[in-house]
Amino acid sequence: MGKPTGFIEWQRIVPRKRPVAERVRDSREVEDVHGPLEHDSLRNQAGRCMGCGIPFCTQGCPLGNPIPDFADLVWKDRWRDAHKRLAATNDFPEFTGRLCPAPCEGACVLGIDNQPVTIEAIEKQIAEHAFAEGWITARPPRTRTGKRIAIVGSGPAGLAAANQLNRAGHTVTVYEAADRIGGLLRYGIPDFKLEKHVIDRRLALLEAEGVELRTGVQVGRDPTWSALHDAHDATILAIGAMRPRELAVPGRVLPGVLVAMDYLCDQNDAIATQRSAKHSVAGKRVIILGGGDTGSDCLGTAHRQGAAHVTQIELLPAPPHDRATTNPWPAWPLIFRTSSSQEEGGERTFSFRTTRLEGNGKLEALVGERIDTGEQLRLPVDTLLLALGFVGPETQTLVDQLGIALDPRGNLAVDACYATNVPGVYAAGDAHRGASLIVWAIAEGRELARHVDAALRAGPSIVPALGQDQPFR
Numbered sequence: 001m002g003k004p005t006g007f008i009e010w011q012r013i014v015p016r017k018r019p020v021a022e023r024v025r026d027s028r029e030v031e032d033v034h035g036p037l038e039h040d041s042l043r044n045q046a047g048r049c050m051g052c053g054i055p056f057c058t059q060g061c062p063l064g065n066p067i068p069d070f071a072d073l074v075w076k077d078r079w080r081d082a083h084k085r086l087a088a089t090n091d092f093p094e095f096t097g098r099l100c101p102a103p104c105e106g107a108c109v110l111g112i113d114n115q116p117v118t119i120e121a122i123e124k125q126i127a128e129h130a131f132a133e134g135w136i137t138a139r140p141p142r143t144r145t146g147k148r149i150a151i152v153g154s155g156p157a158g159l160a161a162a163n164q165l166n167r168a169g170h171t172v173t174v175y176e177a178a179d180r181i182g183g184l185l186r187y188g189i190p191d192f193k194l195e196k197h198v199i200d201r202r203l204a205l206l207e208a209e210g211v212e213l214r215t216g217v218q219v220g221r222d223p224t225w226s227a228l229h230d231a232h233d234a235t236i237l238a239i240g241a242m243r244p245r246e247l248a249v250p251g252r253v254l255p256g257v258l259v260a261m262d263y264l265c266d267q268n269d270a271i272a273t274q275r276s277a278k279h280s281v282a283g284k285r286v287i288i289l290g291g292g293d294t295g296s297d298c299l300g301t302a303h304r305q306g307a308a309h310v311t312q313i314e315l316l317p318a319p320p321h322d323r324a325t326t327n328p329w330p331a332w333p334l335i336f337r338t339s340s341s342q343e344e345g346g347e348r349t350f351s352f353r354t355t356r357l358e359g360n361g362k363l364e365a366l367v368g369e370r371i372d373t374g375e376q377l378r379l380p381v382d383t384l385l386l387a388l389g390f391v392g393p394e395t396q397t398l399v400d401q402l403g404i405a406l407d408p409r410g411n412l413a414v415d416a417c418y419a420t421n422v423p424g425v426y427a428a429g430d431a432h433r434g435a436s437l438i439v440w441a442i443a444e445g446r447e448l449a450r451h452v453d454a455a456l457r458a459g460p461s462i463v464p465a466l467g468q469d470q471p472f473r
Contacts, residue, residue, distance in 0.1 A: 001051020002075040010044045012115045020344050024303045027191040030340045045118045046074035052109050056330045060107025062443040064467025065089050083130040088469040091160045097124025100439045107330035138208030145169045147456045150232040152219050155183025156438045157429025158238030160445030164463045166211045168453045173212040181213050187265040190297050220397035234452050241430035245388040251357025260294050260387035281383045282306040290387030298385045300341030310346035318350040390435040417451040
């Protein structure tokens with residue numbers, strides 16, 4: 001454990017953020033460029049770990065990260081050992097350390113009084129320290145099995161599966177329809193949460209270790225799913241769940257109504273290619289329907305594009321500021337939260353239902369009602385962003401060409417080994433789970449890799465189970 005009295009001596013300190021007036025003028029990450037916390041402060045935060053008899057934090061982490069172990073090593077200033085311990089269970093701590101909502105912190109014993117260990121910040125700093133010191137280097141597998149694996153989709157699930165299967169000695173090719181690798185990490189997450197050089201740094205390592213990354217490949221068209229399947233010993237579907245939930249009200253087709261992911265992808269591509277955004281909301285009145293992460297990402301993007309005014313609307317009522325009696329620790333705390341984007345401005349409205357959109361040739365107003373009072377409101381708007389969530393993956397060509405079975409929700413149906421009904425075809429991440437967390441996608445990519453490796457070897461896998469150390473080196 002850390003310091004036995006650390007949780008008494010030191011309060012929880014979260015990473016510093018750049019001032020709002022500064023950060024809304026650029027696309028760089030919100031956190032202070034000098035690091036999440038100074039060295040001594042971060043050590044103290046790691047020292048707050050109580051060394052609980054039962055590590056609820058590890059149980060709360062989909063990856064089974066050994067959090068007390070690496071926190072103790074940071075407290076002891078043994079950073080290289082801390083990185084080895086973290087990297088044994090998490091392929092991409094530099095991603096989760098920036099983007100994960102940290103269910104581990106919700107399960108931390110200190111979270112009982114809302115002061116959990118700053119696990120996410122510690123994880124990020126371990127990863128960045130390891131990169132800065134040159135401890136993370138390409139280590140290709142010593143031998144190859146001769147088995148060829150196709151992975152379709154280059155988001156966190158696909159990349160995690162690629163990493164594990166390549167390390168096990170299989171020949172892995174990742175196919176991506178877009179012009180750059182990264183999937184949701186690349187196109188759906190704004191730069192102010194994840195600058196894309198962080199992705200590129202990891203991709204360079206994967207390629208150096210032997211993973212082939214192919215972009216601009218429209219699987220289902222050229223090649224067909226059947227042709228891809230026939231050419232490989234195993235095919236992995238990590239295509240995400242990008243079908244958006246729609247708004248079925250009069251006026252939906254008016255110009256000015258955009259699906260959130262189209263808006264975010266356009267902005268990310270504009271930053272990457274240094275072009276002007278096609279869907280800029282500069283000087284416009286913006287309404288965002290959806291109070292989740294995607295809605296918050298739209299809000300931060302609208303701030304940076306110079307929107308005149310932004311309102312974020314949520315259908316559900318505002319959650320309580322403290323845990324309800326029906327939401328006890330160590331379950332994820334369903335409480336009122338304020339994202340970095342919401343700190344930057346804009347209005348938030350809860351318990352509001354949209355009934356119709358109005359306009360003469362273009363969007364001019366949103367009409368709706370307050371659910372609790374029935375009050376009717378007409379809100380002027382120039383751009384409406386639909387951040388209503390996702391309903392599943394695009395599956396038509398998979399069903400037509402491979403006969404892939406779907407579950408009742410329209411996701412790819414898999415068994416306990418992540419295998420679909422088609423021999424040699426597997427699925428992981430949002431494609432079978434529905435839209436979920438990046439940490440769940442990485443966990444499923446790793447677990448799928450273990451089952452694929454076992455099937456190809458016709459025996460025990462050398463890919464570690466979740467929470468277990470890497471046996472490769």
